[in-house]
Amino acid sequence: MLPRSLVLLQLLLLLSSASAWKKDEFRNCDQTPFCKRARSRPPHSLPSFSVADVSLSDGSLSALLLPPSSHPLHQVVDSASHSDSPDSPRPLLLRLSALHGGILRLEIDELETASGSRRRFRVPDVLLPDVDDRLRLRLPRLGSPAPGLSTFPISPGFEAALRHDPFELVVRRSPSGDPVLSFNSLGLFDFETLRPKRHGDGDGDGDGDGDGEWAERFRSHTDSRPRGPQSVSFDVSFHGADFVYGVPEHALSSSLALRPTRGPGVDSSEPYRLFNLDVFEYLADSPFGLYGSVPFMLAHGAGASSSGFFWLNAAEMQIDVLAPSSAGRVDTLWMCEAGVVDAFFFVGPGPKDVLAQYASVTGAPAMPQQFALAYHQCRWNYRDEEDVAAVDAGFDEHDIPYDVLWLDIEHTDGRRYFTWDRALFPHPEQMQQRLAAKGRHMVTIVDPHIKRDDSYYIHKEATENGYYVKDASGNDFEGWCWPGSSSYPDILNPEIREWWADKFSLQSYKGSTPSLYIWNDMNEPSVFNGPEVTMPRDAIHYGNVEHREVHNAYGYYFHMATSDGLLKRGDGKDRPFVLSRAFFAGSQRYGAVWTGDNTADWDHLRASVPMLLNLGLTGLTFSGADVGGFFGNPEPELLVRWYQLGAFYPFFRGHAHLDTKRREPWLFGEKNTALIREAVHLRYSLLPYFYTLFREASVSGVPVMRPLWLEFPDDKETFNNGEAFMVGPSLLVQGIYQEREKSVSVYLPGEQSWYSLRDGVAYGGSASHKLDVREDSIPSFQRAGTIIPRKDRFRRSSTQMVNDPYTLVIALNSSLAAEGELYVDDGKSYDFEQGAFIHRRFVFADKKLTSVNLAPANSGAKKFSSDCVVERIIVLGLPAGAKKAVIEPGNREAEIEIGPLNLRAGSSPVAPTIRKPNVRIADDWTLRIL
Numbered sequence: 001m002l003p004r005s006l007v008l009l010q011l012l013l014l015l016s017s018a019s020a021w022k023k024d025e026f027r028n029c030d031q032t033p034f035c036k037r038a039r040s041r042p043p044h045s046l047p048s049f050s051v052a053d054v055s056l057s058d059g060s061l062s063a064l065l066l067p068p069s070s071h072p073l074h075q076v077v078d079s080a081s082h083s084d085s086p087d088s089p090r091p092l093l094l095r096l097s098a099l100h101g102g103i104l105r106l107e108i109d110e111l112e113t114a115s116g117s118r119r120r121f122r123v124p125d126v127l128l129p130d131v132d133d134r135l136r137l138r139l140p141r142l143g144s145p146a147p148g149l150s151t152f153p154i155s156p157g158f159e160a161a162l163r164h165d166p167f168e169l170v171v172r173r174s175p176s177g178d179p180v181l182s183f184n185s186l187g188l189f190d191f192e193t194l195r196p197k198r199h200g201d202g203d204g205d206g207d208g209d210g211d212g213e214w215a216e217r218f219r220s221h222t223d224s225r226p227r228g229p230q231s232v233s234f235d236v237s238f239h240g241a242d243f244v245y246g247v248p249e250h251a252l253s254s255s256l257a258l259r260p261t262r263g264p265g266v267d268s269s270e271p272y273r274l275f276n277l278d279v280f281e282y283l284a285d286s287p288f289g290l291y292g293s294v295p296f297m298l299a300h301g302a303g304a305s306s307s308g309f310f311w312l313n314a315a316e317m318q319i320d321v322l323a324p325s326s327a328g329r330v331d332t333l334w335m336c337e338a339g340v341v342d343a344f345f346f347v348g349p350g351p352k353d354v355l356a357q358y359a360s361v362t363g364a365p366a367m368p369q370q371f372a373l374a375y376h377q378c379r380w381n382y383r384d385e386e387d388v389a390a391v392d393a394g395f396d397e398h399d400i401p402y403d404v405l406w407l408d409i410e411h412t413d414g415r416r417y418f419t420w421d422r423a424l425f426p427h428p429e430q431m432q433q434r435l436a437a438k439g440r441h442m443v444t445i446v447d448p449h450i451k452r453d454d455s456y457y458i459h460k461e462a463t464e465n466g467y468y469v470k471d472a473s474g475n476d477f478e479g480w481c482w483p484g485s486s487s488y489p490d491i492l493n494p495e496i497r498e499w500w501a502d503k504f505s506l507q508s509y510k511g512s513t514p515s516l517y518i519w520n521d522m523n524e525p526s527v528f529n530g531p532e533v534t535m536p537r538d539a540i541h542y543g544n545v546e547h548r549e550v551h552n553a554y555g556y557y558f559h560m561a562t563s564d565g566l567l568k569r570g571d572g573k574d575r576p577f578v579l580s581r582a583f584f585a586g587s588q589r590y591g592a593v594w595t596g597d598n599t600a601d602w603d604h605l606r607a608s609v610p611m612l613l614n615l616g617l618t619g620l621t622f623s624g625a626d627v628g629g630f631f632g633n634p635e636p637e638l639l640v641r642w643y644q645l646g647a648f649y650p651f652f653r654g655h656a657h658l659d660t661k662r663r664e665p666w667l668f669g670e671k672n673t674a675l676i677r678e679a680v681h682l683r684y685s686l687l688p689y690f691y692t693l694f695r696e697a698s699v700s701g702v703p704v705m706r707p708l709w710l711e712f713p714d715d716k717e718t719f720n721n722g723e724a725f726m727v728g729p730s731l732l733v734q735g736i737y738q739e740r741e742k743s744v745s746v747y748l749p750g751e752q753s754w755y756s757l758r759d760g761v762a763y764g765g766s767a768s769h770k771l772d773v774r775e776d777s778i779p780s781f782q783r784a785g786t787i788i789p790r791k792d793r794f795r796r797s798s799t800q801m802v803n804d805p806y807t808l809v810i811a812l813n814s815s816l817a818a819e820g821e822l823y824v825d826d827g828k829s830y831d832f833e834q835g836a837f838i839h840r841r842f843v844f845a846d847k848k849l850t851s852v853n854l855a856p857a858n859s860g861a862k863k864f865s866s867d868c869v870v871e872r873i874i875v876l877g878l879p880a881g882a883k884k885a886v887i888e889p890g891n892r893e894a895e896i897e898i899g900p901l902n903l904r905a906g907s908s909p910v911a912p913t914i915r916k917p918n919v920r921i922a923d924d925w926t927l928r929i930l
C-alpha cells in the first residue's frame with residue numbers, strides 16, 4: 001500500500017494534468033539565456049556606460065554611449081578605439097528628442113561602421129507615420145548646469161537631465177528637480193553589440209558555456225541563432241509611484257496592478273513575459289506571456305500623478321517589477337532578446353495625460369461601427385445553415401437582441417480560409433442576407449496558417465510569388481496547424497499585406513457579402529509543432545529580418561492587413577470590424593481584441609476585469625473576454641453572472657469550445673433565460689452611452705472601461721481595485737465572482753453619492769457598502785453629477801434602434817447639478833471625419849437642463865442629422881414638488897410624473913420623470929423645471 005502522502009501526491013498530479021496548462025511547453029527565464037543573464041546582475045554590479053560627444057543635431061541631443069572599459073561582458077581591450085577588431089564593443093549612438101505634449105524619446109542603436117555590419121531591426125509601421133515631423137520639438141540649445149550634465153526642456157514644468165558618467169537619464173520636474181522617471185539609475189543598462197561568431201562561442205549543447213548565446217536548444221527544438229547574442233536590457237524607475245500597470249497580456253485574477261516579481265519581502269516569480277503565444281488552458285493568474293504584447297507601462301501614486309514608459313520593440317521581452325526599496329518609487333528591469341532602444345517617457349502628470357501621450361505616438365483606437373458594440377453570438381462551431389437559422393430564430397423567439405453571428409473554422413472547406421464547406425453552407429450569400437434583413441451581421445474566421453494544398457488558390461499564389469515566411473535554410477517555412485501542413489504569409493512585407501488585403505474583396509472572397517466581417521485567430525502565430533507552439537525564432541522575414549526580431553508584431557501586421565482589406569472592400573467608406581487574438585502596440589488602430597481561450601470558471605470571470613482594464617490602459621479599449629468561458633461548461637449561475645458582467649465589457653461576445661455543451665442563452669430554463677435577457681437588454685439600452693465613450697476614446701485615448709483610479713486619481717483606495725471598474729466617467733460596476741455569494745462589499749469613491757442602476761437608491765461616496773447580492777443584477781451605479789443617454793425600446797438588433805427615441809438619466813449631485821454627453825453619427829462610414837455627427841453636452845444646473853452643441857461650427861463638408869427625440873428624462877435626486885417642465889424654444893410644457901426607472905416588465909422601481917419632452921437631439925434647447 002502506498003503511504004498516504006504518496007496517494008495524495010498522485011492525486012495532485014492527476015488533478016494538475018487535468019487542468020491542462022502545460023508549463024513545460026513554455027520557456028521560463030532560467031531557460032532563456034538573455035533573460036537569465038540580465039536577471040542575474042544585481043543593481044550597480046556592473047561598471048556603467050558613459051556619455052561623450054554631446055551635441056545638438058537637428059534639434060535633438062545626440063551623443064556617443066561608451067561601454068565601460070572594464071566591462072566583464074564586453075571584454076574590452078581598448079574602450080576608446082572604434083575598433084577594427086570585431087570583438088571589441090563599439091560605442092553606441094544615443095539620441096534624445098522632446099516630443100510635443102510631454103514626451104521624451106530615447107533612441108540607442110549601434111553606430112553604422114565602415115565595414116557596414118548588419119543594422120539592428122527597428123519595428124516599422126507602429127508609430128504614427130509622422131511622429132517625428134509632427135511631434136518633435138526642435139531644441140534651440142542644450143543646458144549644461146553642471147559639468148557632466150546636459151539638460152533640456154520637455155514641456156512646461158518638465159525637463160530631461162542626462163548625466164554623462166555614469167550614464168543616467170532623468171525626466172524631472174523643473175525647477176524643483178523632483179524626478180518623475182529615470183533610466184539606468186540602477187546601472188543595469190547593457191547592450192550586446194552584433195559581432196561575428198568566434199572560436200569558443202557556445203553552440204547550444206546545453207552545457208559547455210551554459211549560456212547558449214549562439215545556438216540554443218529548447219525541448220526538441222534548436223534555434224540556430226546565426227547572429228549571436230544581441231540582447232538589450234536596462235532599468236527604469238518610476239518616481240512618486242505606488243503601483244505600476246499595463247504591459248499586457250497577462251492573466252491577473254488577484255490584482256489590478258502588477259505585483260512585484262523580485263526583491264525583499266516578495267514571493268519571487270517569473271518576470272512578466274511579453275511573447276505572443278497560443279497558450280492552451282491558461283492559468284487565471286500568472287506572469288507568463290499570452291497572445292498579445294504591449295510594452296507600455298503606466299505608474300500611479302499617492303501624489304495623484306502618473307507617468308508612463310513605452311519601449312517600441314517586438315522581440316521577446318521580460319520585465320521585472322522590483323519590490324519597493326523606498327516608498328513612492330517603483331524600479332523595473334526591462335530585458336529584450338534583440339532590437340534597439342526606442343523608448344518613450346510620458347510625463348503625465350494626470351493619468352489621462354499619459355494615455356493621451358501614448359495615443360499621440362501609437363494612435364488612438366479606431367472608431368468602431370455601432371453594431372460592433374452590441375452583442376455577438378459565437379461558437380466553435382455553428383454547424384450548418386440550418387443551425388445558423390435556428391440560433392438566429394432562437395434569439396427572436398426569446399426576445400433577446402443580438403447583432404452578429406460568428407462562424408469558426410469548421411465553416412470552411414477543410415480549413416482553407418476564404419472558402420465554404422459547400423455541403424454544410426451551400427448558400428452563404430442568402431444566409432448572410434437573411435441575417436442582414438434583420439439588421440444583423442456575420443463574422444467568419446480567417447487565420448494566417450495557409451493549407452499547403454496545390455489546388456488551393458491562396459497557397460498557389462503565395463508559393464508562386466514567394467509570399468511565405470522562410471525557414472532558416474531559406475525554404476518556405478512549414479508548420480502544423482488546423483489544416484495540417486501550413487505556411488504563413490510574410491505579412492511584414494507591405495506588398496504581401498496588399499495582396500492579402502485584396503483577398504477580402506467581394507469578387508475574391510466567394511460567398512461573402514457586405515455584411516460579413518472578419519475574425520483573425522491563431523495569429524501569434526500559432527504553430528502546433530513549433531517551439532512553444534509558435535514559429536521558430538530563426539525563421540526569416542522580408543528584409544532578412546529574423547522572426548525573433550518581429551515576433552510580437554506578427555499578429556499586429558496580420559490584423560492590419562485584414563482591416564485594410566475590409567477598408568478596401570468598402571471603398572474606404574465602411575469602417576472595418578476585425579477581431580484579433582494577437583496584438584501589439586498600435587493594434588487599437590485596426591480593431592478589437594479578446595482575452596483568448598479562457599475557461600468557464602469563477603477565477604477566469606474574475607481575471608477578465610484586471611485583464612481588460614490593463615488592455616484599455618495600453619490603448620486596446622475595444623476588448624472583451626469570452627462570455628461563459630471558452631473551455632468547459634459553466635454552471636447556469638456562472639453563465640448568468642458572466643452575461644451580467646460582460647454586458648459592461650467594451651466588446652461583448654459569447655463563445656464556446658467545440659467540445660462544450662450548447663449554451664445559447666435560452667437553454668438553461670425560463671428563469672435563467674430571463675436573467676440573461678435582462679443583462680443583454682441593459683447593454684442595448686446603454687448603447688448610446690457606449691458609442692459616445694468610443695468616440696471619446698478615439699479622440700483622447702482614454703478607454704471605455706476604466707480602473708477607478710483613472711477617475712479618482714487621488715483616492716488611494718482605488719489604486720489596486722481590480723474587482724470594480726468604471727464604464728466611462730459615469731458608471732461603476734462591481735462583478736460577482738463567487739458562487740452563491742450572499743453579500744458583497746463595494747467601494748464607492750469620491751465625495752458624491754451613487755445611484756443604483758437597478759432601483760435608483762443613493763449610496764454615499766468615499767465608503768464601502770456591504771450589499772446583499774441579488775440574482776437579477778450585479779451591483780452597478782450611476783455617479784451623481786452625471787447624465788447618461790439610453791435607448792429603452794428593445795428590437796432584434798442595434799441597427800433597428802437607430803430611429804428610436806432616447807431616455808436621459810440625470811443623476812443630481814449635492815449641488816443639484818449634472819452633465820453628460822451624447823455622440824451620434826451614421827454608425828458606419830467615415831463621414832464623421834468630415835463633420836457628419838451630432839455631439840451634444842447636456843448640462844443640468846439651477847433646475848435647468850440645456851443641450852449644448854459640442855460639434856465645432858463649420859466642422860466639415862458633410863452633415864449628419866437625426867430626427868430622434870428625447871422621450872423621457874429621469875431625474876434622480878430631484879427635490880420633491882416639481883410639477884412640470886417648460887421647454888424653450890417653443891414655450892412648451894411637459895408633465896413631471898413618477899415613472900418607471902427602467903423598462904423592465906412589471907415591477908420597475910420608479911423615479912421622477914419628465915414625460916414626452918420630445919426635444920430633438922440635433923437641436924439646441926433648454927428645459928426648465930418648475
Ligand SMILES: *[C@@H]1O[C@H](CO)[C@@H](O)[C@H](O)[C@H]1NC(C)=O
Nearest residue numbers: 785786813814815817818819
Ligand atoms: C456637481 O456636478 C456638476 C456637473 O458635473 C459639477 O460641475 C459640480 O462640480 C458638482 N458638484 C459637486 C459638489 O461635486
